[in-house]
Amino acid sequence: MSETNLEKDKRKIKSEKKMRDIMTTYYIDAKTARQNNKKVAWITSGGPVEPLIAMDIIPVYPENHGAMIGASKMGVDLCEKAETMGYSNDLCSYARSDISCATVNGGPIGGLPEPDMLVCCNNICGTVLKWYEVQARYFNVPLFIFDTPFCHTEYTKEAKRYVERQINEYILFLENICGRKMDQDHMKEVGKISFEGQKLWQEVLDTAINKPSPLTAFDAFFHLALIVTLRGTQQTIDYYQGLLAEMKERVRAGIGAIPQEKYRLLWDNLPIWYRMKWLSQKFAEHNACLVADTYTSAWCGSMKYIDESKFLDSMAEAYSRIYLNIGVDEMAKMVIEMIDKYDVDGFVLHSNRSCKPYSFGQLDIQRVVEKERGIPCLMIEADMVDERSFSESQISTRIDAFMEIIKERKISSRVRETES
Amino acid sequence: MDTIAECRKIVDQPYSYLQKLKEKSGKRMVGYVCSYTPEEIIMAAGAHPFRLFGTKQNIHLADSHLQSYCCSVVRGILEEGLSRRIDFLDGMIFPHSCDSIQRLSDIWRMNIPFGFHLDLVLPVKLNTLSAQDYMIDVLKKFSTDIGRTLQVEVTDNALRKAITTTNAIRQSIKDIYDLRSQHPRLMPGSDLYTLVRASMIMDREPLVDLLSETLSELKAKAGEEKADASLKRIILAGGICNHPDIYPMIEDAGGAVVWDDFCTGARYFTELVQEGADPIARIAGRLINRVVCPAKHTDLDGRAKHIVRLVKEENARGVIFLLFKFCDPHAFDYPDIKKYMDEAGIPVLLLEIDDPLPAEGQLKTRFEAFLEMV
Secondary structure, three states: OOOOHHHHHHHOOOOHHHHHHHHHHHHHHHHOOOOOOOOEEEEOOOOOOHHHHHOOOEEEOHHHHHHHHHHOOOHHHHHHHHHHOOOOOOOOHHHHHHHHHHHHOOOOOOOOOOOOEEEEEOOOOOHHHHHHHHHHHHHOOOEEEEOOOOEOOOOOHHHHHHHHHHHHHHHHHHHHHHOOOOOHHHHHHHHHHHHHHHHHHHHHHHHHHOOOOOOOHHHHHHHOHHHHHOOOOHHHHHHHHHHHHHHHHHHHHOOOOOOOOOEEEEEEOOOOHHHHHHHHHHHHHOOEEEEEEOOHHHHOOOHHHOOHHHHHHHHHHHHHOOHHHEOHHHHHHHHHHHHHHHOOOEEEEEEEOOOHHHHOOHHHHHHHHHHHHOOOEEEEEEOOOOHHHOOHHHHHHHHHHHHHHHHHHHHHHHHHHHHO | OHHHHHHHHHHHOHHHHHHHHHHHHOOEEEEEOOOOOOHHHHHHOOEEEEEOOOOOOOOOHHHHOOOOOOOHHHHHHHHHHHOOOOOOOOEEEEEOOOHHHHHHHHHHHHHOOOOEEEEEOOOOEOOOHHHHHHHHHHHHHHHHHHHHHHOOOOOHHHHHHHHHHHHHHHHHHHHHHHHHHHOHHHOOHHHHHHHHHHHOOOOHHHHHHHHHHHHHHHHHHHOOOOOOOOOEEEEEEEOOOOOOOHHHHHHHOOEEEEEEEOOOOHHHHOOOOOOOOOHHHHHHHHHHHOOOOOOOEOOOOHHHHHHHHHHHHOOOOEEEEEEEOOOHHHHHHHHHHHHHHHHOOOOEEEEEEOOOOOOHHHHHHHHHHHHHHO
């Protein structure tokens, strides 16, 4: 049954346009930074951006750029270019497309503005270290490595000392490049705003607890851009306040993200950027809403470690204990919490060839979920940017089969409920 | 040489050797997965360290834990644990190296019921004071952890003794490498491979004698060796080398492997631990100063320059890179290292390998073509 345009319009998230405008302005500012005597830092998605904002340096995210490349289906071309440069096609497709894009200024926005410095935090993977080394050689600019020891089972006092010292080194690095001191009061303010932004983002995601959910994970993937790129700025707060109000209004009016929400699903790993629309329609056809995901909540998942009044000090722990820098068993625990919180009927795992630290361990997480909650799980083999690793017919068939299982389970559980 | 035959037996059947060693010596058997493991601390805790290289046997149990795009080394190591072939093991050490080994540690902890499990979360960058301090801190923590686990006190004296042993081993292997570099026909490359690999498995005390005897024998033999200028001197580079078959293929094609940059080769033995006070700080010093693995950071072009320098020092004609499929750190380094090689006029051959190796004929042809060119 196809939806009328009126219904579609009702369902459309109105804040989207504002978001596009903010991102356009942001990229124009970044690309004209030189003319305005501003410095540009390339930084990893999990990196501590707040000191950059406090120093009035424009942060640019190659990973966000990678996502745009993927979403605009330009990934294959750029990945192939990187392969002709000698980079193996088994490497991360964000890295491959960024590395080749830098040499040709290609992609959807004609390349990123050249960096004055690179800030690489390895709390998301070891890949960023190698990727940023490549770019530091290419652009011949200073590289700061923010090394966050992996927390398999604990955040040790040794690691704490090391990471805290690096915060001072990081600030010194920025001060040296900018030739001026950091304004500590401004830094405190940025820290507060960052924390506030994370809280708001979590609240936006939490509205998915409602039935029907006012937003899907696909929406979250889109609206995520600000908490990643502009964390610590007032406009992030303003935007998420607006988005939150819109979501609350939808909840009040009973407007769901999909026409008929019968089944609720949880998504794991990065999005498959070039098939977002196809996937969201595919699940919607089955009346399934992906209400939550492990990816977008990573930017607010370690808030419990932040002390708002002592942002810089507590930042060390918060950045060390983000979702990808912890053991698989702890990740499984967080997945179980999300399953309960959002009351989901099934778990979809994107086994992402590009992201080894996110994907290795998924099979064990799946087993834990099946054992502890008994819900059906589906693993999709794909890649976040490189479409060559996506087999549409195979994935389509598997989603159909998975949804059949979920429907049957739901029916039989309803029958059990009526019988009792 | 009988020694090589003995080593080959150990390399082919490491677990039966280790089981016997355990029964005979009563030492605890501690496996590890990366050359940044401080063997000295394990030895000072009265245990026996040995490296796991992954299985050559059919990997199937690991398939339900690791996807197909994980390297065969990590999959192979997990397979050994899941198959219970190493259930005599008393513990495993997982140093932080790459993303895949990091997850291997988690999966091991969640699935392997035997033996203790210790993570050694080393710094990733090595070139700052805070990272160097953290290296010492984390090794001290490891020393306390392993001592507590094995209920022994790891004393400075025991550490110094272990350092003397491992330094002697490293020095002997280096001397053998040097001697063989001068006289490549002194022993086949695959024999040297076997010797070094056995060194990562064998009881270290008798190993010290075995290596020094081997060195003396080789020295005696070296006098009779005539220099052969027609031999094409080659350097191998990459991560782990699990393929002894490669050496005779290169030798048959008129080449000789005179040095390498493998973590199962030269990166294992180069750089000694300085002797003196605070032995753990000295062990940390070696890990910081040794030739770097691409999963760690010291600078932007250190590895490339190191390989260029090796080529010059060893008077080699070319470098063959053996890169394991799905080994990200090496794959990221390769294109820029290749540029350095090109600028220095050094011919390079890249082989992306997996277990099992491609058909022998196919590899031979590539080696022959490369050796003809250099």
